[in-house]
Amino acid sequence: MPVETRHHLTLPAVSGSLEELRGFCKKVLNIHHLDDRIYRQVVLALDEAAANIVEHGYPEGGLQKIEVGIDIQPDRVVIELRDTGIPFNPLSLHQGPKEKGFSKRGYGIHLIRQIMDEIGYRRSDHGENILTMTKRIQEAVSK
Amino acid sequence: MSQEQAVQAFTFNPKSLDGMVSVTMTGSLSEDNNNKAKDEFLKILKDPPKKLVVDLSRIDYISSSGIALLVSILCRCRQMNCAMSICGLRTDTHELFRLTRLNQVFEIFENLAAAIKAARQDTGPKG
Numbered sequence: 635m636p637v638e639t640r641h642h643l644t645l646p647a648v649s650g651s652l653e654e655l656r657g658f659c660k661k662v663l664n665i666h667h668l669d670d671r672i673y674r675q676v677v678l679a680l681d682e683a684a685a686n687i688v689e690h691g692y693p694e695g696g697l698q699k700i701e702v703g704i705d706i707q708p709d710r711v712v713i714e715l716r717d718t719g720i721p722f723n724p725l726s727l728h729q730g731p732k733e734k735g736f737s738k739r740g741y742g743i744h745l746i747r748q749i750m751d752e753i754g755y756r757r758s759d760h761g762e763n764i765l766t767m768t769k770r771i772q773e774a775v776s777k
Numbered sequence: 778m779s780q781e782q783a784v785q786a787f788t789f790n791p792k793s794l795d796g797m798v799s800v801t802m803t804g805s806l807s808e809d810n811n812n813k814a815k816d817e818f819l820k821i822l823k824d825p826p827k828k829l830v831v832d833l834s835r836i837d838y839i840s841s842s843g844i845a846l847l848v849s850i851l852c853r854c855r856q857m858n859c860a861m862s863i864c865g866l867r868t869d870t871h872e873l874f875r876l877t878r879l880n881q882v883f884e885i886f887e888n889l890a891a892a893i894k895a896a897r898q899d900t901g902p903k904g
Binding site: 649654677740742744748 | 808809837838840841842844869873876877895
């Protein structure tokens with residue numbers, strides 16, 4: 635029987651869901667026996683992206699959801715996050731390490747940019763934020 | 778974080794010794810446990826030691842919010858003239874500090890013994 639390559643999970647958009655989300659991601663990546671470094675980077679990127687949705691997409695809280703899709707292809711891992719929160723493009727944030735000194739926050743998007751190969755955002759006609767992140771498997775060793 | 782390792786529960790274990798406090802945490806340092814960790818650090822800093830050494834060797838996962846917590850504790854320590862260092866960074870944790878350039882901000886030691894030795898001598902290498 636072929637191994638399923640597409641995996642989905644829907645979670646409440648609250649910070650308490652992040653541990654379950656990481657567990658789901660680890661379980662999926664374990665099925666496909668990915669390199670340990672890719673494994674860690676993909677789990678981190680997904681966690682950071684979801685945490686951003688909780689913080690920026692649903693600042694008022696409430697019974698909202700995040701839909702997560704993980705697609706394991708032979709040469710890449712593609713992660714998609716969908717939410718119906720307020721329009722929020724994480725790529726519009728230009729946060730990250732300062733040249734001098736340091737800031738107390740804003741490292742999440744910087745880390746995602748550093749460890750993932752492609753990141754895309756669009757707002758669908760149905761009012762969804764759709765964030766797509768791709769990690770190419772062959773190049774992971776050098777990043 | 779190994780693919781085979783189970784997730785450890787979060788624990789926060791402070792030890793006082795000769796005017797310094799070492800803290801060893803287990804589990805994940807992320808959105809889930811940050812408030813617990815922050816509360817525990819702030820308890821220590823109510824009566825600030827001269828040195829605070831944070832041992833991350835048993836932390837199996839750290840996110841940007843965990844890093845941000847450590848930065849905020851570092852700022853608080855500096856305001857209180859308490860020297861803070863971290864030690865025991867696993868490979869992936871060290872990579873996060875490198876990617877965020879915070880390896881240039883924190884005093885980092887290989888392990889707790891080295892951090893304590895340097896704290897006692899009030900000197901030591903950055904790495």
